[in-house]
Amino acid sequence: MVRPAKRAVTGAHYGLRDWLAQRVTAVLMGLYTGWLVMLVIFHQPTDYEAFRSLFAGQWMKIASFVFFASLCWHAWVGVRNILMDYVHPIAIRLTLQIACIVALFTYLVWFVVILWS
Amino acid sequence: MEAQFPEKQRPKFLNLLQIKQPLPAIVSILHRISGVLLFFPGIPLLLYGLQMALQSPESFADLQSNLAHPLGKFFLILASWFFLHHLCAGIRHLALDLDCGLELQSARLSSKLVLAAGLILTVLIGIWLW
Numbered sequence: 001m002v003r004p005a006k007r008a009v010t011g012a013h014y015g016l017r018d019w020l021a022q023r024v025t026a027v028l029m030g031l032y033t034g035w036l037v038m039l040v041i042f043h044q045p046t047d048y049e050a051f052r053s054l055f056a057g058q059w060m061k062i063a064s065f066v067f068f069a070s071l072c073w074h075a076w077v078g079v080r081n082i083l084m085d086y087v088h089p090i091a092i093r094l095t096l097q098i099a100c101i102v103a104l105f106t107y108l109v110w111f112v113v114i115l116w117s
Numbered sequence: 118m119e120a121q122f123p124e125k126q127r128p129k130f131l132n133l134l135q136i137k138q139p140l141p142a143i144v145s146i147l148h149r150i151s152g153v154l155l156f157f158p159g160i161p162l163l164l165y166g167l168q169m170a171l172q173s174p175e176s177f178a179d180l181q182s183n184l185a186h187p188l189g190k191f192f193l194i195l196a197s198w199f200f201l202h203h204l205c206a207g208i209r210h211l212a213l214d215l216d217c218g219l220e221l222q223s224a225r226l227s228s229k230l231v232l233a234a235g236l237i238l239t240v241l242i243g244i245w246l247w
Binding site for chain 2: 023026027030033047048049051052055071075078079082103104107110111114115
């Protein structure tokens with residue numbers, strides 16, 4: 001019996017998802033940036049205590065985490081596209097992609113440590 | 118039977134440094150370059166700065182004096198331009214995705230606006246910093 005092929009034979013099928021993710025994360029980062037700029041203009045944190053209290057609230061920490069996670073995802077999509085465009089030898093491209101993922105994951109953990117310690 | 122076409126001998130000129138790039142192309146490649154630079158060294162520097170700002174009053178003062186140095190200000194302004202250009206070009210990109218401004222004339226105009234907005238906002242930040 002011949003079954004009809006359910007799988008498409010070409011493409012990696014992350015194109016649309018990543019295209020959308022890049023735009024959604026961009027909008028989230030834009031909103032957070034606008035909010036942060038308004039906070040800074042409004043509170044004018046010029047000394048340590050004022051700056052620390054800006055990031056002290058739990059909601060501000062959560063919003064900042066969402067911003068930074070968006071930044072990591074956005075950066076991954078962008079860097080991957082650039083590596084696919086310019087770096088053709090598979091071994092070098094894969095190495096760079098792995099380095100990028102490891103770096104972004106490290107940054108995310110570092111960011112959490114900064115915020116919650 | 119397959120038709121046989123003679124090999125066409127067309128002139129090719131692909132020297133990217135000598136072709137006059139249209140403005141949207143310049144905005145686009147700057148979007149890409151600024152994106153890479155914001156990724157590295159942008160993100161680690163941002164994290165390092167945030168860590169210094171939030172760790173202790175002493176590290177906050179260190180960060181302030183580093184950024185008050187003319188070299189520190191210069192790199193801060195440069196980073197602002199990369200960020201602002203990337204932001205403005207990204208907003209233009211979203212508009213294009215929503216089918217706004219796809220005609221040649223409006224695409225040229227919006228790329229001019231993006232380039233100008235990034236530079237003007239950077240100058241304003243520079244004035245505010247200095």
